[in-house]
Amino acid sequence: MSEQSNAGPPTPLTTVRRSAKRGVYDRAVIDAILDEGLVCHVAFVHEGKPCLIPTAYARNGGWLYLHGAQKNRMLQAICGQAACVTVTLLDGLVLARSAFHHSVNYRSVVLYGEGEEVRDASEKMRAMERLVEHIVPGRWAEARQPTDDELNATLIVRISTDECSAKVRTGPPIDDEEDLSLGVWAGVLPMDRTWGEPLPDDLLPPAIPAPPYVANYSRPKG
Amino acid sequence: MSEQSNAGPPTPLTTVRRSAKRGVYDRAVIDAILDEGLVCHVAFVHEGKPCLIPTAYARNGGWLYLHGAQKNRMLQAICGQAACVTVTLLDGLVLARSAFHHSVNYRSVVLYGEGEEVRDASEKMRAMERLVEHIVPGRWAEARQPTDDELNATLIVRISTDECSAKVRTGPPIDDEEDLSLGVWAGVLPMDRTWGEPLPDDLLPPAIPAPPYVANYSRPKG
Numbered sequence: 001m002s003e004q005s006n007a008g009p010p011t012p013l014t015t016v017r018r019s020a021k022r023g024v025y026d027r028a029v030i031d032a033i034l035d036e037g038l039v040c041h042v043a044f045v046h047e048g049k050p051c052l053i054p055t056a057y058a059r060n061g062g063w064l065y066l067h068g069a070q071k072n073r074m075l076q077a078i079c080g081q082a083a084c085v086t087v088t089l090l091d092g093l094v095l096a097r098s099a100f101h102h103s104v105n106y107r108s109v110v111l112y113g114e115g116e117e118v119r120d121a122s123e124k125m126r127a128m129e130r131l132v133e134h135i136v137p138g139r140w141a142e143a144r145q146p147t148d149d150e151l152n153a154t155l156i157v158r159i160s161t162d163e164c165s166a167k168v169r170t171g172p173p174i175d176d177e178e179d180l181s182l183g184v185w186a187g188v189l190p191m192d193r194t195w196g197e198p199l200p201d202d203l204l205p206p207a208i209p210a211p212p213y214v215a216n217y218s219r220p221k222g
Numbered sequence: 223m224s225e226q227s228n229a230g231p232p233t234p235l236t237t238v239r240r241s242a243k244r245g246v247y248d249r250a251v252i253d254a255i256l257d258e259g260l261v262c263h264v265a266f267v268h269e270g271k272p273c274l275i276p277t278a279y280a281r282n283g284g285w286l287y288l289h290g291a292q293k294n295r296m297l298q299a300i301c302g303q304a305a306c307v308t309v310t311l312l313d314g315l316v317l318a319r320s321a322f323h324h325s326v327n328y329r330s331v332v333l334y335g336e337g338e339e340v341r342d343a344s345e346k347m348r349a350m351e352r353l354v355e356h357i358v359p360g361r362w363a364e365a366r367q368p369t370d371d372e373l374n375a376t377l378i379v380r381i382s383t384d385e386c387s388a389k390v391r392t393g394p395p396i397d398d399e400e401d402l403s404l405g406v407w408a409g410v411l412p413m414d415r416t417w418g419e420p421l422p423d424d425l426l427p428p429a430i431p432a433p434p435y436v437a438n439y440s441r442p443k444g
Contacts, residue, residue: 013271017295038312038315038326039310039312039326039328041263041265041274041276041308041310042274043263043265043272043273043274043306044272045267045270045271045272048267048304049235049267049304049306049334050265050266050267050272050273050304050305050306051265051272051306052263052264052265052274052306052307052308052332053308053332054263054308054310054328054330056326073239082270082271082272083272084265084271084272084273084274085274086263086274086275086276088261088263088276090260090261090415092418092421093260093357093358093439095358095361095365095436096365097365097366098365098366098368098372099350099351099354099361099362099365099366099367099368100350100366100368100369100372100376102354102357102358102361102365104260104261104278104357106261106276108276110274110275112271128321128322129321132321132324135315135324135326136315136317136324136411139317139321139324140321142406142407143317143318143319143320143321143324143406144319144320144321144322144401144404144406145321146320146321146322147322150320150322154322172421172423172424173423175423175425179366180425182366183427183430184364184365184366184430185364185422185426185430185431185432185433185436186422186423186425186426187420187421187422187423187426187432187436188420188421188423189358189417189418189420189421189436189439190417190418190419190421191415191416191417191418192415192416192418193312193413193414193415193416194413194414194415194416195411195412195413196314196411196412196413196414197412198407198409198410198411199314199394199409199410199411199412200407200408200409201394201395201397201408201409201410202394203394203397203402203408204407204408204409205405208405208406208407209407210407210409211407214317214407214409214411217315217411
């Protein structure tokens, strides 16, 4: 996951226009957001209308991999067609003295590209490995590997990460000068994702403990 | 936030097709997901291509409210045009014995509708109140209220929540019968959002403590 994809210059699609100072085009920042996120949202056009589905993903170098059943409507819709993929991480709530200047701290990536079906069996297998390892690093080596039937039942679609940009807000609220003396608490409430005690499957023999990659689970932090 | 919007029957757009048994059309479940989420993703079509932006939102009865600057490209694009809005909550990672049956527990809502600019000043003000209260319940009464200039600088767009459905996965992994004896740990790693210590703004006098709605912050749980 440490391999970086190529950083292209911002294009008309990826140039951040709203709050342009929050735009980030640094490939390392973009890849770190993609690697920390758990699910992405995929937008596509179906019969002229926008559609939007959350789904798992994994990055491998300069490609984002998506997967689903062969008949998955979203995956079918983006093969050879334009898609927009977003990964969003929320880092905190920003409380300004004025209602107007309230905000959130976040890191997001917006990526434009066309989906491309992965047909090569070994790339498909590597993509499935990345998809599992993206969610639970260390899991692939222990889980039962996909059979040919499972591989054939799975549609893997990749999208280049070349055309993308990040948008990042960090730091305290930005209040108007004249509001600073208002006596209203202002600041940031940080948020994070946390992981509870692993819940073993009812059918699992009690002698099998949760492996360290589950018991000590954490996400890479960008 | 307890007012429910009307539940319509599933339409061709909102009928869940993939993993159809996960489809939920119960208005109370849908509203609870919308009220627990912090940000939504909005898909729209721009020059024939799909675009996708994360943004804050708030529900009030049967409407979802979005806001931004008057020139906000996404908000302008969805006024009188089709939009798709998704709110996704991740609840856990589902580790099956086979790589193929790995999954995540989640609750998501997908909503289809056209954006409609809110021009009425009192509805605009109520929408801003809902937007602040959605993120930090209790904040609106304490924050400095919007001025006329701030109200005029803000574009508020509402979308009906009539055409929407939820998709929910809960519970343990579903492994193939023949994998149950594999000796691989299987179960669910629950995830949650947590809130850190409030970080006061550097410009805040130390005598002003974090109010209870910040110090004891939590989200409604569906």
